[in-house]
Amino acid sequence: MKKHIKKWFSLDLNDKKKKDDQCGCSGGGCNSGPKETKDGYNQVFDVNMNRRQAFKKLTAGLLIGAGAANASCSVTGDDASKEKSEIEWEEYFKGNYKLMSDEERDNTVDRLVRSYELRTGSKVNLSSKDAEPDVLFGYAFNISKCQGYMDCVNACVEENNQDRDSQMQYIRIHEMNDGKGLNFGEADDTYYHEVPAAGHFYMGTQCFHCDNPPCIEVCPVEATWREKDGLVVIDYDWCIGCRYCMAACPYDGRRFNWDTPEVPEVEVNKNQHYLGNRLRKKGVMEKCTFCIQRTRNGKNPACVEACPTGSRIFGNLLDPESEIRWVLENKKVFRLKEDLGTEPKFWYFMD
Amino acid sequence: MKVFKKLVKDSIIHMTYGRRSYHIWMAVLTVLMLVGMFCYSLQLEHGLSVTGMNDRVSWGLYISNFTFLVGVAAAAVMLVLPAYILKDIDFKQAVLIGEGLAVAALFMCLAFVVADMGGPARLWHIIPFIGVFNFPNSMLTWDVLVLNGYLFINLSIPFYILYQRYQGKTPNPKIYIPGVFISVFWAVAIHLVTAFLYQGLQARPFWNNALLGPRFLASAFAAGPSLIIIALAIIRKFTDFKIEDKTIKKIALVVTVAAQINLIMLISELFKEFYAPTHHSESAYYLFFGLHGKARLVPWIWTAITMNVTATIILTFHKLRNNLNILYFACALLFIGIWIEKGFGLIVPGFIPGPWGKIVEYFPTLTEIGVTIGIWAMGAFIFSILARTGIAIELGEIKFKK
Amino acid sequence: MTSTSSIKILSCILVFLVMACKGEKEEYHNLIDKIEAKSVEYKRKSIQEQDLFDPNDLVQINENNIQFHIQNRKNKIQSFECSECHTKPVAQLQTEGLGKKAHWDVTLKHADKNTMSCLSCHKDNDMNNLQSVTGKSIDLNYSYQLCNQCHNQEVKDWAGGAHGKNLSGWQGSRVSKLCTECHDPHDPSIKKRWPSRYNSVMVSERK
Numbered sequence: 001m002k003k004h005i006k007k008w009f010s011l012d013l014n015d016k017k018k019k020d021d022q023c024g025c026s027g028g029g030c031n032s033g034p035k036e037t038k039d040g041y042n043q044v045f046d047v048n049m050n051r052r053q054a055f056k057k058l059t060a061g062l063l064i065g066a067g068a069a070n071a072s073c074s075v076t077g078d079d080a081s082k083e084k085s086e087i088e089w090e091e092y093f094k095g096n097y098k099l100m101s102d103e104e105r106d107n108t109v110d111r112l113v114r115s116y117e118l119r120t121g122s123k124v125n126l127s128s129k130d131a132e133p134d135v136l137f138g139y140a141f142n143i144s145k146c147q148g149y150m151d152c153v154n155a156c157v158e159e160n161n162q163d164r165d166s167q168m169q170y171i172r173i174h175e176m177n178d179g180k181g182l183n184f185g186e187a188d189d190t191y192y193h194e195v196p197a198a199g200h201f202y203m204g205t206q207c208f209h210c211d212n213p214p215c216i217e218v219c220p221v222e223a224t225w226r227e228k229d230g231l232v233v234i235d236y237d238w239c240i241g242c243r244y245c246m247a248a249c250p251y252d253g254r255r256f257n258w259d260t261p262e263v264p265e266v267e268v269n270k271n272q273h274y275l276g277n278r279l280r281k282k283g284v285m286e287k288c289t290f291c292i293q294r295t296r297n298g299k300n301p302a303c304v305e306a307c308p309t310g311s312r313i314f315g316n317l318l319d320p321e322s323e324i325r326w327v328l329e330n331k332k333v334f335r336l337k338e339d340l341g342t343e344p345k346f347w348y349f350m351d
Numbered sequence: 352m353k354v355f356k357k358l359v360k361d362s363i364i365h366m367t368y369g370r371r372s373y374h375i376w377m378a379v380l381t382v383l384m385l386v387g388m389f390c391y392s393l394q395l396e397h398g399l400s401v402t403g404m405n406d407r408v409s410w411g412l413y414i415s416n417f418t419f420l421v422g423v424a425a426a427a428v429m430l431v432l433p434a435y436i437l438k439d440i441d442f443k444q445a446v447l448i449g450e451g452l453a454v455a456a457l458f459m460c461l462a463f464v465v466a467d468m469g470g471p472a473r474l475w476h477i478i479p480f481i482g483v484f485n486f487p488n489s490m491l492t493w494d495v496l497v498l499n500g501y502l503f504i505n506l507s508i509p510f511y512i513l514y515q516r517y518q519g520k521t522p523n524p525k526i527y528i529p530g531v532f533i534s535v536f537w538a539v540a541i542h543l544v545t546a547f548l549y550q551g552l553q554a555r556p557f558w559n560n561a562l563l564g565p566r567f568l569a570s571a572f573a574a575g576p577s578l579i580i581i582a583l584a585i586i587r588k589f590t591d592f593k594i595e596d597k598t599i600k601k602i603a604l605v606v607t608v609a610a611q612i613n614l615i616m617l618i619s620e621l622f623k624e625f626y627a628p629t630h631h632s633e634s635a636y637y638l639f640f641g642l643h644g645k646a647r648l649v650p651w652i653w654t655a656i657t658m659n660v661t662a663t664i665i666l667t668f669h670k671l672r673n674n675l676n677i678l679y680f681a682c683a684l685l686f687i688g689i690w691i692e693k694g695f696g697l698i699v700p701g702f703i704p705g706p707w708g709k710i711v712e713y714f715p716t717l718t719e720i721g722v723t724i725g726i727w728a729m730g731a732f733i734f735s736i737l738a739r740t741g742i743a744i745e746l747g748e749i750k751f752k753k
Numbered sequence: 754m755t756s757t758s759s760i761k762i763l764s765c766i767l768v769f770l771v772m773a774c775k776g777e778k779e780e781y782h783n784l785i786d787k788i789e790a791k792s793v794e795y796k797r798k799s800i801q802e803q804d805l806f807d808p809n810d811l812v813q814i815n816e817n818n819i820q821f822h823i824q825n826r827k828n829k830i831q832s833f834e835c836s837e838c839h840t841k842p843v844a845q846l847q848t849e850g851l852g853k854k855a856h857w858d859v860t861l862k863h864a865d866k867n868t869m870s871c872l873s874c875h876k877d878n879d880m881n882n883l884q885s886v887t888g889k890s891i892d893l894n895y896s897y898q899l900c901n902q903c904h905n906q907e908v909k910d911w912a913g914g915a916h917g918k919n920l921s922g923w924q925g926s927r928v929s930k931l932c933t934e935c936h937d938p939h940d941p942s943i944k945k946r947w948p949s950r951y952n953s954v955m956v957s958e959r960k
Contacts (some may be wrong), residue, residue, distance in 0.1 A: 018816055135795075173428070184707040186708070194947055195947070219485055220484070220485050220492045221476040221477050232465070241471075242464075243410065244548075246409045247552055247554070248554055256469065257469070258402075298798060309935070310917045310918035318793055319786065322914070345785060351906075710959065
């Protein structure tokens with residue numbers, strides 16, 4: 001996974017040639033990384049590897065030194081607040097989640113769990129589970145079945161620890177008008193009356209986890225990327241809050257924390273994933289993750305689980321026997337804004 | 352080293368002494384900067400919710416000003432080109448002022464970007480090799496590179512020239528001419544890259560057209576030199592720096608041509624949006640006529656267009672353009688008109704209507720306006736300092752005495 | 754001098770721009786190609802592994818060559834076996850005035866009188882089972898076969914996974930809800946109700 005990430009700018013002269021060959025539609029996925037015969041440029045840039053490690057060691061030393069100085073010099077602070085500031089210090093200097101080694105990931109999970117414990121006294125179950133092989137998540141939405149109940153929205157908000165003050169919702173349910181087609185401009189997503197109302201049908205939108213997402217291309221720090229199992233995720237601690245990804249998303253998939261998100265302690269979902277529903281902070285982006293904390297444990301996302309009419313279908317696109325594949329092969333499916341070339345993994349169909 | 356220290360010392364002495372009007376000007380700017388800093392502290396405390404931005408319109412006043420100022424910075428180099436490449440002596444006097452303006456504008460750009468960030472403490476994440484730099488995919492990274500490079504060029508070349516002049520030596524053309532040459536291309540690059548930031552988003556049809564980049568360049572070359580003309584006028588009045596009329600008139604010619612091209616591009620855009628309107632024209636409808644009863648930006652854009660058209664017409668007529676007072680008025684009109692057009696007339700309507708057609712209107716809050724005014728004051732402050740020092744060295748008021 | 758240096762600079766910039774192509778292009782032209790290319794046989798977790806259901810509680814269905822499970826229905830019906838009460842034909846029970854016991858107030862709101870009556874589904878002389886149009890017995894656990902008679906398309910979709918509710922999650926061997934768990938066979942239409950949520954923030958934003 002790491003070889004696909006550009007840690008820094010490198011002139012991938014060798015890689016470019018390989019890709020030109022593959023564009024002849026050989027069909028087979030070439031997963032073996034390019035064997036780099038080092039030419040002049042790569043030799044120069046390879047030196048940076050050592051520089052990064054050197055910097056890592058420097059920061060490690062800095063952290064230890066500063067942490068020790070911080071802890072020892074503070075006379076007034078008690079142990080808990082000293083530990084808190086130490087954790088905050090180390091969290092500030094950690095790197096991008098994609099580039100972390102397993103050990104670093106475990107460390108940051110431990111720090112986050114401990115920091116929550118210090119703040120509130122209760123424990124959370126924070127996972128950093130990786131993607132399973134041979135899995136590509138797909139989603140289908142049955143427009144005929146959706147009645148506009150919004151049970152999915154409620155389940156999503158509870159599952160993903162979203163800010164209650166701003167009523168952040170990843171899912172929007174649009175009340176569309178019969179006979180007007182998919183005219184979202186005239187649809188209403190703030191309705192509140194008995195549903196289904198006559199003359200309307202209902203469609204839900206959320207992040208579609210595109211396979212060619214415009215949002216990950218534009219992030220200047222690569223705080224958002226597409227995982228191997230197709231989920232587009234965000235490292236909340238790496239995001240700098242420039243909101244370029246929000247401008248780039250054609251589907252209104254992303255949400256920004258304009259304020260500090262607050263979830264009442266009793267409502268916090270304690271089963272969390274680092275890239276999923278762990279508690280976010282002010283000034284970072286967040287979005288639907290197909291409930292990564294649930295789906296990487298074999299369960300369906302909360303919205304799929306909650307829908308009483310069964311209009312939401314979820315599964316593994318690479319499993320030919322899955323329900324999602326049956327839908328794609330047997331129902332007349334379409335995706336939204338397909339002409340934009342984003343390849344969303346969220347299909348719509350009608351009975 | 353000794354020379355450098357003396358230069359800094361002399362500059363500081365010169366910066367802090369002056370006529371009463373200078374002190375009042377600097378005092379006003381300082382007050383505005385403090386107001387801006389206070390507003391920014393509010394923003395740091397409460398997050399960006401103190402601004403008017405929301406999930407639908409996620410970029411507002413800050414990024415509008417950023418976009419506009421990149422153009423102003425790029426245009427400073429419009430004077431460099433004739434002065435050094437076309438060897439037109441008349442422009443040489445204006446070059447240092449232009450580059451000072453570019454530096455001030457660039458600092459303002461960087462300040463606006465930082466003000467707009469949700470997590471400014473994490474900005475180190477973008478530094479190459481230390482953080483992760485998503486180059487060449489992300490246009491923002493290109494922007495970071497070109498803006499900082501341009502800042503470096505615009506700081507180093509005038510510094511070199513002034514450093515030599517400070518010592519009474521003539522600057523060596525072999526050193527600064529290549530830099531000047533690069534800066535011409537670089538200026539075009541910075542504004543083109545900034546335009547590509549918006550142009551490359553297929554999700555926003557208002558921006559996703561081929562004309563955005565050239566439009567940016569045209570409006571930049573109209574607005575930037577206008578500001579330079581006004582700055583030169585002020586300098587002529589308040590210092591002994593000799594700027595000939597024909598220099599200003601030549602710059603005015605540049606402004607005129609750029610303003611005319613800007614109008615032509617505007618007409619092209621209007622035609623595309625309104626001749627055969629599609630779903631993608633909704634943003635233009637919202638901007639020019641209002642959509643479904645929401646029409647907050649309509650007065651702004653029509654004011655801007657009126658200003659631009661008036662200014663362009665005035666500038667087109669030789670008689671009017673060569674009358675310096677009318678020229679200053681027209682330049683001010685053009686500057687403000689383009690500021691509105693590029694800001695509220697471009698960034699905000701790109702987000703309205705949202706991806707699912709929902710209209711959420713935007714208007715900046717007082718905190719946002721406060722930070723903006725603070726940053727503009729900071730830019731004026733920097734420009735005043737640089738211009739004052741630069742002019743003093745050029746005039747020989749500051750000299751390195753052994 | 755200026756011309757050669759300018760050419761050098763220009764060519765550098767050109768090379769730079771050409772090299773910096775946009776991102777890593779995937780090897781597949783679109784998503785469907787990718788899915789087809791990367792599809793592999795995927796073993797879903799068995800019922801025992803899933804630990805969500807008691808295997809004894811599940812009934813295996815094999816419809817249109819698709820295998821999946823539903824939950825046992827019979828052991829959840831309160832008054833099964835039906836023959837404990839239904840010792841006489843229904844018509845007789847109704848007229849004999851035995852009183853309002855159990856489901857006396859079941860009204861049929863399913864299709865119309867021409868199409869459906871109680872005996873369309875219930876077997877008069879064997880109330881423990883249902884009956885098909887042709888009079889064959891259908892076990893209560895396989896009641897979908899009744900629905901299949903008229904709603905063939907829906908049952909096809911249900912067997913495929915496009916209709917109905919999944920209970921097992923994407924990774925576990927599939928367990929679906931039976932038709933009657935969502936559609937009351939005597940009144941199958943989906944009811945109106947109010948939404949679970951009111952979006953006050955959105956409403957104030959859009960004003």
